[in-house]
Amino acid sequence: MKRILPSIIVLAVFLASCAPVDLNASLPTFDTDVDPDAWAQIPAGEFYYGQHEEVLSTEAYEIMVTNVTTAQYAGFLNEALAADYIKVDGDQIVGFYPGDEFRGVKHEEKIEAGDWIFIPLNDPSQRIKLDGTTFTVQPGYENHPMTMVSWFGARGYCEYNDWRLPTEVEWEKAGRGTDTRPFPWGEEIQRENANFYASRDPFEDMKTFGSRTTPIGFYNGNTYDGYVTLDSASPYGLYDMAGNVWQWTGNVYEDMHYRFMRGGSKDTYEMDLRLWVRNNATPTYFSPGVGFRCAR
Amino acid sequence: MQSIKNRFNYLFGSTKGLILVAIAMIGIVTAVWGMLSGPMAEMGVRDVVVELLGMDMVQAEREGRIIILYHSIAMAVIAIEVYMITSLLKMKSFFKTTIRVLITVGYIMAMIFGLGFAYFGHNWAFHGLYIAGLTLIFFAGVLMVIALWPWNKEYYQPDKAYARTKSGLDLERVAFFATALTTVISALFGAIPGSYFGNGFQVFLAENIIRYPEKTTMEYSVIGHLHIMLALIAIMITLIIGRWLNFKGILHKIAMPLMILGTIVLNLGVWGVVTPLEPIAHMIIYVGATPSMLAALFLLIWSWGNLIREGTARLSKPNLGQKISALLRDPLKFGPTWQMLFMNFTTSGIGIFMAVKLDEIFRVWPAREERIELTGHWHVLSAIIATIILFYYGDMIGLKGKVRQWYGWGLIVLSDIAFAMVTIFEMKRLFISEAAQQPLVNVLMIAMDVGLGMLLLLLAIVLGWRLVDLFKRKGRWTEEVTQELAKEVAK
Numbered sequence: 089m090k091r092i093l094p095s096i097i098v099l100a101v102f103l104a105s106c107a108p109v110d111l112n113a114s115l116p117t118f119d120t121d122v123d124p125d126a127w128a129q130i131p132a133g134e135f136y137y138g139q140h141e142e143v144l145s146t147e148a149y150e151i152m153v154t155n156v157t158t159a160q161y162a163g164f165l166n167e168a169l170a171a172d173y174i175k176v177d178g179d180q181i182v183g184f185y186p187g188d189e190f191r192g193v194k195h196e197e198k199i200e201a202g203d204w205i206f207i208p209l210n211d212p213s214q215r216i217k218l219d220g221t222t223f224t225v226q227p228g229y230e231n232h233p234m235t236m237v238s239w240f241g242a243r244g245y246c247e248y249n250d251w252r253l254p255t256e257v258e259w260e261k262a263g264r265g266t267d268t269r270p271f272p273w274g275e276e277i278q279r280e281n282a283n284f285y286a287s288r289d290p291f292e293d294m295k296t297f298g299s300r301t302t303p304i305g306f307y308n309g310n311t312y313d314g315y316v317t318l319d320s321a322s323p324y325g326l327y328d329m330a331g332n333v334w335q336w337t338g339n340v341y342e343d344m345h346y347r348f349m350r351g352g353s354k355d356t357y358e359m360d361l362r363l364w365v366r367n368n369a370t371p372t373y374f375s376p377g378v379g380f381r382c383a384r
Numbered sequence: 385m386q387s388i389k390n391r392f393n394y395l396f397g398s399t400k401g402l403i404l405v406a407i408a409m410i411g412i413v414t415a416v417w418g419m420l421s422g423p424m425a426e427m428g429v430r431d432v433v434v435e436l437l438g439m440d441m442v443q444a445e446r447e448g449r450i451i452i453l454y455h456s457i458a459m460a461v462i463a464i465e466v467y468m469i470t471s472l473l474k475m476k477s478f479f480k481t482t483i484r485v486l487i488t489v490g491y492i493m494a495m496i497f498g499l500g501f502a503y504f505g506h507n508w509a510f511h512g513l514y515i516a517g518l519t520l521i522f523f524a525g526v527l528m529v530i531a532l533w534p535w536n537k538e539y540y541q542p543d544k545a546y547a548r549t550k551s552g553l554d555l556e557r558v559a560f561f562a563t564a565l566t567t568v569i570s571a572l573f574g575a576i577p578g579s580y581f582g583n584g585f586q587v588f589l590a591e592n593i594i595r596y597p598e599k600t601t602m603e604y605s606v607i608g609h610l611h612i613m614l615a616l617i618a619i620m621i622t623l624i625i626g627r628w629l630n631f632k633g634i635l636h637k638i639a640m641p642l643m644i645l646g647t648i649v650l651n652l653g654v655w656g657v658v659t660p661l662e663p664i665a666h667m668i669i670y671v672g673a674t675p676s677m678l679a680a681l682f683l684l685i686w687s688w689g690n691l692i693r694e695g696t697a698r699l700s701k702p703n704l705g706q707k708i709s710a711l712l713r714d715p716l717k718f719g720p721t722w723q724m725l726f727m728n729f730t731t732s733g734i735g736i737f738m739a740v741k742l743d744e745i746f747r748v749w750p751a752r753e754e755r756i757e758l759t760g761h762w763h764v765l766s767a768i769i770a771t772i773i774l775f776y777y778g779d780m781i782g783l784k785g786k787v788r789q790w791y792g793w794g795l796i797v798l799s800d801i802a803f804a805m806v807t808i809f810e811m812k813r814l815f816i817s818e819a820a821q822q823p824l825v826n827v828l829m830i831a832m833d834v835g836l837g838m839l840l841l842l843l844a845i846v847l848g849w850r851l852v853d854l855f856k857r858k859g860r861w862t863e864e865v866t867q868e869l870a871k872e873v874a875k
Contacts, residue, residue: 109820139444140586193597195743213819270443286426298822334750343597349750355818356752357425362443368595369750376819378750 109297111212115228116290118312122305124160124231126153127384128262128324135261136268139364144257151254151262152381154304154327155233155335156245158225162216164245165207165223173248176218177203179210183244193343197370205372206241213376231303233333233379239347239371242336242380253338254383256366259350262383263330263363265323270362272322272329277361280318282307282331283354284361290315292354299354301376302332330361333379345370353377391854393865399471400780400864402488404850406460406467407777409495410770411843413460417453417499418840423829440505448587452502452514458613459491459521462567464773465620466528471869472627473560474539479531486524493517522575525568532561545632547640555640556631560623562644566651567616573655574609577602591758595751604657612654614765615673619647621772622680625720628776629687630874639682646676677732684721691717715792716783717874719775722796723768730803731765734810745814753813760810764803767836771799774843780869781850781860794842802835 132148165181168174174183187201209218214236215229237245246252254262263272271277279287283302286292290312291300305327306312309319322329334349341348346368352361355377359365369378394401418424419433434441441449466487470480494517501510533539540552547555577585580602590607593599599607623643631639650672656665688711695710696702702710712718738746738757746754778791805828816824853859 109822111819139447141444195595195747196597197743213817268444275443294822294826296822297819298825344595346595346751357421359446360752362446366592367750367752370748373748373750375750 120305151383155379159230161234162223181206197345204240232301246382251382251384256337273320281320284331336380398865449502452498456495459494463491475531490517490520534558547637559643570612573605591755608654608657635682635686639679642675643679687721716779720772730807757810798835798839805832
């Protein structure tokens with residue numbers, strides 16, 4: 089018995105670790121006073137791009153101050169469904185995408201014209217529910233960033249409003265400004281700057297469900313039930329340009345079907361929150377740690 | 385004064401002293417720098433270490449810092465292998481001394497000045513000395529190739545129990561020579577892009593650009609370099625372990641030609657990535673890896689058979705239980721080949737599975753998930769090589785009785801727990817979603833850290849014991865000062 093006891097303990101710990109996680113655990117609700125409909129003006133001109141500080145230039149453009157919220161996305165789905173811009177296809181919402189040029193490069197996959205997934209409906213991490221013909225948001229998540237949205241779903245939202253996803257260059261300039269800072273707020277990162285892995289924010293419980301999103305603009309210097317945040321806006325006043333959720337960008341590159349994301353997320357270490365860090369996935373990918381914002 | 389001189393001569397003039405110093409250096413670097421990432425960073429330990437040691441870490445330089453850190457550790461590992469080879473194989477004493485002096489000065493310079501430059505402000509004199517250290521190691525490698533020249537009649541193998549040609553050419557020595565030669569050439573694949581740094585070539589970590597369809601020749605060169613250097617370190621330690629255990633007989637005769645063939649073809653494949661052969665380079669690499677792995681398998685079969693034979697010699701008809709008991713009797717001799725087998729579950733097997741299911745599974749996941757697999761994969765391989773070195777070291781310092789059992793089984797069990805957990809962590813997306821993974825991740829991380837932490841503690845105990853021993857007038861070190869590994873090869 090003594091010999092097998094350690095094995096039994098190890099097995100028990102493992103089985104315990106596979107216990108289901110309560111994805112609907114209660115959530116603190118905070119109003120951050122940041123307007124999700126606000127846009128930031130980014131002037132034309134040069135800036136330092138990437139880790140190696142290449143000097144690039146952009147035209148003037150506008151970009152959303154925050155990520156698109158769950159409430160905004162639900163509003164879009166309701167309008168778009170009524171306008172036949174999207175449709176329900178089994179347990180997912182799909183919409184039209186005109187397709188990419190395919191050159192058959194190694195690992196490249198065809199993205200043909202047709203209906204592609206915008207969001208899944210029955211995934212337990214989805215915070216938007218379809219009740220008959222109306223989309224509603226799970227209470228408490230209204231001012232959280234929209235997640236569980238594919239690149240097609242992010243692009244569809246922006247396009248429906250006559251906007252677009254920012255290019256990688258636009259995204260980085262909006263987050264970095266015209267100096268060489270690695271984070272939107274400056275040179276160093278502290279736990280109170282952003283929502284990242286094990287950053288100990290009020291929405292996180294690493295013993296059970298792990299990290300969760302924070303409301304848009306949460307890191308604005310306000311104090312929430314005693315939790316003091318640092319004002320972590322970018323030089324142009326954008327919030328959550330590091331951490332919380334990865335953000336889809338709009339570029340479609342030759343010879344690959346991957347779409348790129350920026351900003352790091354609640355699930356990544358600080359190194360991924362540096363402004364030049366790139367992540368990518370197939371455009372059908374969705375996750376509780378991926379969202380977006382639009383540009384125009 | 386004489387007592388200090390004697391100890392200095394032991395630490396820097398004897399095989400076992402040199403190996404002890406290099407293991408201690410790696411142990412210290414691993415312990416300190418291991419606190420800068422992962423759970424240690426989460427718990428706030430990193431901040432304390434950074435503050436305490438006065439480290440200066442610029443965010444944009446993380447990748448460059450890590451590359452220097454990897455090189456610092458890898459150079460010390462290569463130095464250990466060189467000490468073992470120069471003690472196990474016959475060579476002229478001039479070469480033995482010169483190679484050891486060069487590589488010792490080289491790796492210590494590379495480690496101290498490299499880490500000094502990367503983590504403690506940018507003193508460019510340190511950078512120069514780091515490069516000078518790497519250059520000395522390279523030169524030691526060139527001399528090693530000359531020293532190992534197998535077509536010298538002096539080094540021919542007279543014993544027909546070993547792999548040899550009809551004329552007596554020692555094929556095991558040819559395998560050592562081929563591995564040393566290709567290591568020196570493959571080092572250039574890192575050195576050349578490195579020398580272009582600042583002239584258009586920019587530092588990067590391979591795992592971050594893995595999905596880009598277009599890579600520059602320099603990028604291919606670096607990617608080839610990092611893969612082949614680790615593979616060559618693994619091949620060399622396999623040859624060393626074979627020599628220590630006195631690998632011979634029919635399986636040796638089959639394994640050595642396979643090892644030579646595998647090493648050469650594997651290298652040709654990797655070098656091919658910077659040529660127009662790039663599209664078929666991977667196929668050449670697979671073709672090269674297969675005979676190398678087969679050779680390691682033959683070593684394993686021979687070694688396990690040998691352990692069982694020796695352990696059951698007194699029995700007329702040993703049963704299965706007695707055979708298994710004999711196999712597991714000496715963890716230090718069982719450990720190296722067991723780790724090679726275990727490697728197939730944590731490294732090779734995973735690598736092949738990933739290659740087969742790449743587009744179907746792994747490239748559907750975000751790049752960050754693929755990065756976890758890639759980095760986990762080669763960290764485990766590196767750590768397996770480190771444990772194999774520690775098995776041999778445990779034997780060469782004469783661990784006996786219960787200490788030998790605790791040390792040996794500690795190495796096997798603790799490292800394998802950690803490696804298994806890393807492997808499950810890498811592959812977790814196959815069976816658990818992001819949203820539901822946290823409890824599993826917690827358990828895996830604890831098991832990983834306990835495994836690695838206890839392993840480091842075990843090493844610290846051994847190193848502490850060796851440190852205390854150095855203060856004794858007639859400590860074990862006085863015996864080791866003249867001992868050579870060739871004399872301790874199993875009969």
